[in-house]
Amino acid sequence: MHGFSTDHPPSVAIETHGCKLNQADSADLAREFVQAGYSVLSSKDSVDIYVVNTCTITHVADRKARHTIRSARRRNPEATIVAAGCYPQRSPEALSSLDEVDLIVGNKDKSTLVRQVGEWRGFVPVPCAIGDVPNAASPKIARTRAMVKIQEGCDQVCSYCIVPKVRGRERSRPSDSIVRVIGQRVQEGYKEVVLTGTQLGTYGLDQDEVTLSGLIERILDETEVMRLRVSSLQPQEIEPDLISSWANSRLCPHFHMPLQSGSDQILKKMKRRYTGEEYLNAVNLIRSMVPNAAISTDIIVGFPGETESQFSETCRLVDNAMFAKMHVFPYSERPGTSASYFSDTVPRTQILERVSRIIDLGQISAMEFRKGLVGSIRSVLWEGSESGQGPYLWKGITDNYVKVTCLSQRWLANEITDARLCDAKDEMVSVELI
Ligand code: 5AD
Secondary structure, eight states: OOOOSSSSOOEEEEEEOSOHHHHHHHHHHHHHHHHTTOEEEOTTSOOSEEEEEEOOSSHHHHHHHHHHHHHHHHHOTTSEEEEEEHHHHHOHHHHHTOTTOOEEEEGGGGGGHHHHHHHHHTOOOOOOOTTTHHHHSOTTSOSSEEEEEOEEOOOOOOTTOOHHHHHOSOEEOOHHHHHHHHHHHHHHTOOEEEEEOSOGGGTTTTSSSOOHHHHHHHHHHHOOOSEEEEOOOOGGGOOHHHHGGGGSTTBOSEEEOOOBOSOHHHHHHTTOSOOHHHHHHHHHHHHHHSTTOEEEEEEEEOOTTOOHHHHHHHHHHHHHHOOSEEEEEEOOOOTTSGGGGOOOOOOHHHHHHHHHHHHHHHHHHHHHHHHTTTTOEEEEEEEEEOOSSSSEEEEEEETTOOEEEEEESSOOTTOEEEEEEEEOSSSSEEEEEO
């Protein structure tokens, strides 16, 4: 029995903010919607249901969520607008005070989101036949890189961070289920799988006899995934045993390792579990075991009490680490975190001035990293091109996370090819196909 009130299946758009874990959650939601008979469209289309999968890591992320919700309502006056994810988990009141929002679904209730939408709209979902799903699942989501969640939650106590409050305690997904899902993604045509989570390095600690390196080994042995990427690791988790897995060339030589600060006093106040020197040791270990690895990082500028000289320790470390990419976050006080009780806040203008200085250093560092690769050959996964008549201008990504471009008559979508890097001036490096 078909229970839809219109001739067409209701349409859904999902807009995702924040981290790769949220992207994995959105991909799962898209699949569930398709399975329940909805059609998943792009956030630019006009739709019946608009889900904003929010981030709440800083007050800037909150502001972006509110802005997105208002703009989604303007573009879709009749739609059901759903505020989902981390922001409503932290502060449902803040979202229920917005007139534009119809439904509020925090992380804890994400698994019931599709059902709640159905109840709200009065739709009786029509499950599609098994087997329809892979092809139908979200045609607008490019079929090149799949985000797969391996765990969720964080037991660390970093003093600035709201994530443990909105993602809960660490829970690992069973390795059998991860291996099965990755096998399915490979069948669907994905060439790269990104393992996502909040705290990947402690994967399996809540289960028996599985570790991250054991999981990686199983995935490489039991699936035919061509590229596997680990979305982030903490410096204290970088050990020869784990890093030796990267001898397998299917594992991408790319490490995202949050630094936050180069000052030992600030790191201590942040309750991070390493010193600047230990961080650099981790960098050196990676560089000695994984040639040409890209190392990217996150930095918080203007943590309470950060002096000019402590900030310059961070700058010095950045000069030494040759980061391929840096995400710089001006410190944002998050309600209820232990750092929110510090009173020695750094004035906003000073924070922003430091932010712009360190962004400049990061760009120099990224350029140095790219320069070191000019002339070398890397594998590139081609993601897309401007459509039209050839030659096509392709964009792709190397195994070590450099964005590249080339002009070619060939149709390269979702192919992995070898390419020589030619020019490091721009963030988008030009390459020639081999
Ligand atoms: N203020 C600024 N940046 C933050 N991050 C986490 N919490 C805060 C905060 N309160 C940054 C960290 C983390 C990244 C995901 O977000 O750098 O690694």
